[in-house]
Amino acid sequence: MDKDNVKRFDVAIIGGGPAGLNAALVLGRARRSVVVIDEGKPRNRVTRETHGFVTRDGISPGEFRAVAIEQIRAYPAVTFAPDTATEVSGADGAFRIVTAGGEAYEAKKLLFAVGKKDGPLNIDGLAEVYGRSAFVCPYCDGWELRDQPLVVIVSGEGAMHMAKTLAGWTSRYAICTNGPDGLTDEQREELAKRHIPLFDAPIERIESKEGIVEHVVLQDGQRVACSGIFFAPTLQAGSDLPRSLGCELTEAGSLVINEFGGTNVPGVFGAGDAASIKYQAVMAAAMGSLAAVGINMELLQEAWDKA
Incomplete structure (x- = not known):
C-alpha cells in the first residue's frame, strides 16, 4: 500500500x-x-x-x-x-x-x-423476541415490564442475583434455568419461601406474537405464561x-x-x-x-x- x-x-x-x-x-x-x-x-x-x-x-x-x-x-x-x-x-x-x-x-x-x-441465541424463538420483549438488563428495560408476569432464564448464582434484582420491578416472575439449576438446597429454599417458581426442565421453545412473548414451553410439557423475559446472554x-x-x-x-x-x-x-x-x-x-x-x-x- x-x-x-x-x-x-x-x-x-x-x-x-x-x-x-x-x-x-x-x-x-x-x-x-x-x-x-x-x-x-x-x-x-x-x-x-x-x-x-x-x-x-x-x-x-x-x-x-x-x-x-x-x-x-x-x-x-x-x-x-x-x-x-x-x-x-x-x-x-x-x-x-x-x-x-x-x-x-x-x-x-x-x-x-x-x-x-x-453469541448464538440457542433457544428456539428467543431471537424473535430479543430487544422487543426479551432483555438482559432490568435497569435498562425493567420499567417497561413493571408489574408484569416475567420469566428469568438463568441458572446458578446468576439466578439468585436476578431473583433479588427483578423484585424491584415486579413480584410476578418465575425462574427457568434451562437445565440443572446449579443452586444449593438453601438457595432453593430461599426462592420457595418467597413463592418464586423454579423450573429446571430444558426449554423447548419460546412462543410469541409480533415480538411479544406469550409462553416459555419446557421439554417436560409445562408452559410458563409471561409477557417478558430477562436472560443472561x-x-x-x-x-x-x-x-x-x-x-x-x-x-x-x-x-x-x-x-x-x-x-x-x-x-x-x-x-x-x-x-x-x-x-x-x-x-x-x-x-x-x-x-x-x-x-x-x-x-x-x-x-x-x-x-
Missing part, C-alpha cells in the same frame, strides 16, 4: 458506540485529530429504546448515534470512517490500522471501543484486534484497564462494553470520556517532554 495514501491522526478509535462517540467528542474538543472507524453494527441495534441516560432516555439507538455524530461534526478534527478495522500493528506513537475497505490509518494512540458481540469479545496487540483480557473477554482506560500495552486504551461487564450506555459513554482524558494527558505530557 502506498505510504502516501496513509491518513495520519493523533488518535484512532475503533468502535462508534456510546464509548467511542463520547471519546471522539472529548478529544475533538481537546483539538486532537481523531478517526472513528466503525462498521455500524452495534449490539444494541436490536433494541427499540435506550434508557437510563439523562436527556437521552427513550431515544432509539439509531437516533442516539445520529445525534451524537451531528454534534461531533462541529469539531472538524474528527473524521468518521464507516468501515471495519481488520489489522492493527505498530507501537505507542505509531500504530497502523488497515480496514476491510483497503484504507490505512496511522495514529499515535489507539482506543478500542469495540463492545461485545452476542452469551457474550464474545467485539473484536480480536486487542488480543493481537497483546492486550490483557479477563476470562469474560473484557480488556483490563486502569482508571483512565489504559491497557497493559503502552498507547492502547479501552472503554465501554469492551472493558466492562456493566452494559449500560451511560456507563460506556462515561468510560469513553475518561479514556479520552487519559489519551489527551499522555499526548500533552509527551509534547511537554519534547519541548
